[in-house]
Amino acid sequence: MGKVVVVGGVAGGATAASQLRRLDPDCEIVIFEKDRDISFANCGLPYHIGGEVAERSQLIAATPESFGKKDVTVRTYHEVIKVNTSENFVTVKNLESGEIFEESYDHLVLSPGGRPRIVPALAGVPENHVLHTLEDMDEIMKYIDEEDIREVVIVGSGFIGMEVTENLRMRDIDVTLVHRNGYLYGHIEEEMAAVLQQTLEDHGVTLKMNSEIDRVADGYAHLTTNEKIPAPMIIQGIGLTPNTEFLRDSGVDVTDRGLIPVNEYGQTNIENVYALGDIMETNYLHAPEIRANIKLAWPAHRMAYTIANHIHGGYDVKFEGLLGTNIMRLFEYEIGAIGLERKDVRDIEHFVIDNQQNFKAGYMEGASKIRTKIYVGNDGTILRAAMISKSGVDKRLDTLAAHIRAGGKAQDLINIEVAYSPPFSSPKSDLNMVGYKAIEEMKKRGLY
Amino acid sequence: MGKVVVVGGVAGGATAASQLRRLDPDCEIVIFEKDRDISFANCGLPYHIGGEVAERSQLIAATPESFGKKDVTVRTYHEVIKVNTSENFVTVKNLESGEIFEESYDHLVLSPGGRPRIVPALAGVPENHVLHTLEDMDEIMKYIDEEDIREVVIVGSGFIGMEVTENLRMRDIDVTLVHRNGYLYGHIEEEMAAVLQQTLEDHGVTLKMNSEIDRVADGYAHLTTNEKIPAPMIIQGIGLTPNTEFLRDSGVDVTDRGLIPVNEYGQTNIENVYALGDIMETNYLHAPEIRANIKLAWPAHRMAYTIANHIHGGYDVKFEGLLGTNIMRLFEYEIGAIGLERKDVRDIEHFVIDNQQNFKAGYMEGASKIRTKIYVGNDGTILRAAMISKSGVDKRLDTLAAHIRAGGKAQDLINIEVAYSPPFSSPKSDLNMVGYKAIEEMKKRGLY
Numbered sequence: 001m002g003k004v005v006v007v008g009g010v011a012g013g014a015t016a017a018s019q020l021r022r023l024d025p026d027c028e029i030v031i032f033e034k035d036r037d038i039s040f041a042n043c044g045l046p047y048h049i050g051g052e053v054a055e056r057s058q059l060i061a062a063t064p065e066s067f068g069k070k071d072v073t074v075r076t077y078h079e080v081i082k083v084n085t086s087e088n089f090v091t092v093k094n095l096e097s098g099e100i101f102e103e104s105y106d107h108l109v110l111s112p113g114g115r116p117r118i119v120p121a122l123a124g125v126p127e128n129h130v131l132h133t134l135e136d137m138d139e140i141m142k143y144i145d146e147e148d149i150r151e152v153v154i155v156g157s158g159f160i161g162m163e164v165t166e167n168l169r170m171r172d173i174d175v176t177l178v179h180r181n182g183y184l185y186g187h188i189e190e191e192m193a194a195v196l197q198q199t200l201e202d203h204g205v206t207l208k209m210n211s212e213i214d215r216v217a218d219g220y221a222h223l224t225t226n227e228k229i230p231a232p233m234i235i236q237g238i239g240l241t242p243n244t245e246f247l248r249d250s251g252v253d254v255t256d257r258g259l260i261p262v263n264e265y266g267q268t269n270i271e272n273v274y275a276l277g278d279i280m281e282t283n284y285l286h287a288p289e290i291r292a293n294i295k296l297a298w299p300a301h302r303m304a305y306t307i308a309n310h311i312h313g314g315y316d317v318k319f320e321g322l323l324g325t326n327i328m329r330l331f332e333y334e335i336g337a338i339g340l341e342r343k344d345v346r347d348i349e350h351f352v353i354d355n356q357q358n359f360k361a362g363y364m365e366g367a368s369k370i371r372t373k374i375y376v377g378n379d380g381t382i383l384r385a386a387m388i389s390k391s392g393v394d395k396r397l398d399t400l401a402a403h404i405r406a407g408g409k410a411q412d413l414i415n416i417e418v419a420y421s422p423p424f425s426s427p428k429s430d431l432n433m434v435g436y437k438a439i440e441e442m443k444k445r446g447l448y
Numbered sequence: 449m450g451k452v453v454v455v456g457g458v459a460g461g462a463t464a465a466s467q468l469r470r471l472d473p474d475c476e477i478v479i480f481e482k483d484r485d486i487s488f489a490n491c492g493l494p495y496h497i498g499g500e501v502a503e504r505s506q507l508i509a510a511t512p513e514s515f516g517k518k519d520v521t522v523r524t525y526h527e528v529i530k531v532n533t534s535e536n537f538v539t540v541k542n543l544e545s546g547e548i549f550e551e552s553y554d555h556l557v558l559s560p561g562g563r564p565r566i567v568p569a570l571a572g573v574p575e576n577h578v579l580h581t582l583e584d585m586d587e588i589m590k591y592i593d594e595e596d597i598r599e600v601v602i603v604g605s606g607f608i609g610m611e612v613t614e615n616l617r618m619r620d621i622d623v624t625l626v627h628r629n630g631y632l633y634g635h636i637e638e639e640m641a642a643v644l645q646q647t648l649e650d651h652g653v654t655l656k657m658n659s660e661i662d663r664v665a666d667g668y669a670h671l672t673t674n675e676k677i678p679a680p681m682i683i684q685g686i687g688l689t690p691n692t693e694f695l696r697d698s699g700v701d702v703t704d705r706g707l708i709p710v711n712e713y714g715q716t717n718i719e720n721v722y723a724l725g726d727i728m729e730t731n732y733l734h735a736p737e738i739r740a741n742i743k744l745a746w747p748a749h750r751m752a753y754t755i756a757n758h759i760h761g762g763y764d765v766k767f768e769g770l771l772g773t774n775i776m777r778l779f780e781y782e783i784g785a786i787g788l789e790r791k792d793v794r795d796i797e798h799f800v801i802d803n804q805q806n807f808k809a810g811y812m813e814g815a816s817k818i819r820t821k822i823y824v825g826n827d828g829t830i831l832r833a834a835m836i837s838k839s840g841v842d843k844r845l846d847t848l849a850a851h852i853r854a855g856g857k858a859q860d861l862i863n864i865e866v867a868y869s870p871p872f873s874s875p876k877s878d879l880n881m882v883g884y885k886a887i888e889e890m891k892k893r894g895l896y
Contacts, residue, residue: 297875302880305862327872338865392843408854420775424782424842427748428746439765
């Protein structure tokens with residue numbers, strides 16, 4: 001397989017390189033990473049701020065040196081600025097020296113990821129931070145220490161905004177969360193988001209809903225609601241812009257949203273060019289006609305294996321598409337979802353089962369409700385499920401992931417023989433109950 | 449459907465009756481229960497002894513009175529002593545008055561359960577107790593209080609033995625566990641049982657392995673190892689004897705082990721006679737040629753629904769067979785298994801994947817290893833899996849239950865898109881890793 005060039009050395013790129021080396025001890029592998037670090041645990045960054053990850057070093061899975069020992073060349077601060085797919089070379093800029101050079105490849109793996117979007121009012125504002133890289137985390141922690149930060153304004157309520165909020169509260173730092181619309185955490189249903197909102201308030205977080213920062217001046221953020229709040233530090237997490245501009249005129253297809261469509265082997269429209277990670281566009285496993293872009297770790301790792309295997313000549317491992325399984329812990333709650341986004345569900349005829357039940361035997365100390373909403377197509381396809389609970393959301397999501405992947409329908413949920421003992425479940429688990437209710441509903445509708 | 453007689457009013461029988469009434473408001477339903485109580489949460493009994501179930505009343509799901517309101521007749525202390533399947537009636541003995549009478553049926557549901565086995569040396573010994581019914585629990589708690597019991601000898605290390613041990617330790621009662629062979633808790637692999645053994649010792653339990661009680665005298669138990677230990681109270685849990693003797697000459701097939709084989713609708717060999725619960729014999733879902741008798745709550749509840757539906761005329765809900773999913777908490781550990789018993793696995797060509805990995809991101813506070821052993825047939829069928837961890841065993845078992853049920857093979861485990869976030873998993877979960885390892889092993893063996 002000759003020489004493989006990997007663009008981007010974080011989750012997707014680094015894993016693809018490792019897998020490749022494992023499969024083939026001889027091929028040449030070069031990783032170009034435009035930033036300082038490679039292969040760090042980006043999902044773990046918020047938890048080092050809060051202290052749940054005790055040592056910074058635990059967040060670093062691999063270094064250029066450790067890759068060097070595996071005979072993988074890593075060049076950090078090297079940005080790939082152009083790709084020539086007809087002559088199979090990339091143009092690389094050394095960001096430290098300014099030098100520009102070309103590097104040929106036999107196979108090219110694109111894992112450039114994205115960069116945090118910045119609202120115009122915060123561009124260039126010295127109080128403003130993002131948390132996307134290890135470097136960002138280092139800066140945030142240094143800033144908190146050096147400026148003796150006791151209060152932070154969080155902008156955005158996605159994974160990053162919520163996780164950073166939790167972790168700052170763990171350090172007893174006051175948090176004001178500014179969110180542009182009326183409910184938090186768009187990954188989940190409004191009625192579940194309302195629970196999160198209450199939880200944040202219970203944990204001393206000040207919420208500024210339907211509100212955006214208009215400008216920052218003299219240490220204060222001026223909101224679109226005409227309020228003025230102290231903002232000695234701002235951390236913003238409102239999403240990513242794909243780093244795919246360098247592919248312009250490369251011949252690699254890029255969508256209007258800046259994403260790279262791939263097939264079941266991770267190939268782009270160009271046979272020897274692969275893509276993975278936050279910029280890849282694939283399809284939903286259970287609704288193949290709907291395109292999926294899931295900026296999470298599991299898809300990146302899974303696709304890394306597929307690509308490495310395919311470059312190595314394997315057609316036996318395919319990427320089946322995604323379910324978009326996602327989860328977050330927020331203080332005492334667990335919140336998660338699987339399947340299509342709500343906007344996609346709306347376009348499909350479906351009914352909803354909304355079940356509330358104790359997550360373990362109701363007579364056991366500490367039992368409380370898990371709420372599960374499941375969106376069922378007319379043939380029983382589980383289009384989407386969302387849930388919130390103080391425990392066990394990850395269990396239900398993983399179970400649904402296995403179930404849906406293998407073609408299991410809503411009415412089949414009654415047949416999942418769950419592990420029951422009072423500390424863990426009810427004899428009829430909530431997923432079983434959702435199945436029973438789905439059958440009743442389908443009978444009513446003449447679908448069963 | 450006329451008149452339905454139910455023999456046995458605990459989990460299986462009571463649930464079948466409830467489901468029947470839900471489906472059909474008009475049919476006549478009579479439950480005969482030979483003991484004092486019906487419809488109590490037998491799995492919860494140990495936890496009331498330890499206090500994790502605060503109120504005794506929480507353990508009672510239904511009473512003869514509450515059934516009465518649903519127009520279901522319940523006769524406790526009524527034992528069915530004979531069944532006439534050619535003329536469709538049962539012979540019933542009122543255990544309080546001694547009266548014997550006949551009751552006709554259109555459909556008969558058998559849920560007689562079993563009774564605790566007693567080793568000969570403990571028969572009639574006043575210090576000896578079992579924990580099978582609510583009445584047993586009441587007696588145990590009364591005995592502890594009245595005799596001011598500070599130490600207990602537990603005989604047997606199945607679910608009951610282990611759970612009672614844990615709960616007695618919660619009350620600071622000293623426990624000596626007498627076990628007849630060299631490793632505990634036969635539901636699990638020896639190397640995992642060794643962890644349990646250590647855990648018990650860490651929690652102050654005295655273990656007497658390879659040892660049985662020979663006789664009890666003057667408050668002491670004399671062991672087969674010639675030791676003599678104080679035994680002011682003994683609680684024995686060494687398994688059940690099926691209560692199926694009354695079916696002799698009834699025409700209902702009963703196996704040598706006293707079990708009742710049923711089909712996918714819960715029917716015995718007699719069309720209008722059904723059986724469920726601890727005495728039913730069905731087959732493994734993923735290995736239909738192997739018979740299964742799983743004395744747990746999930747199969748009973750699931751079969752109750754199937755039988756009620758079938759009596760009501762439904763052929764749409766089938767019982768698919770079992771996976772034998774089981775789990776137990778023992779102090780800080782969770783232990784569980786799914787699939788065939790080890791003795792059945794031995795007869796099938798297979799290989800084993802033994803994986804140890806953190807149950808959540810390794811850099812997170814509180815991370816520790818989950819050990820998973822998975823037995824894979826040559827075509828990738830997951831014959832059995834066993835695991836032990838401080839967290840997340842229930843999650844993996846439920847996920848495997850969904851996966852195996854739907855025909856998922858070991859090599860497909862890589863495709864389960866688990867819910868990942870550092871507090872919950874690794875990006876490649878341990879089940880995913882088991883899948884990757886299974887593929888490698890299958891490639892080595894020329895099976896993939």
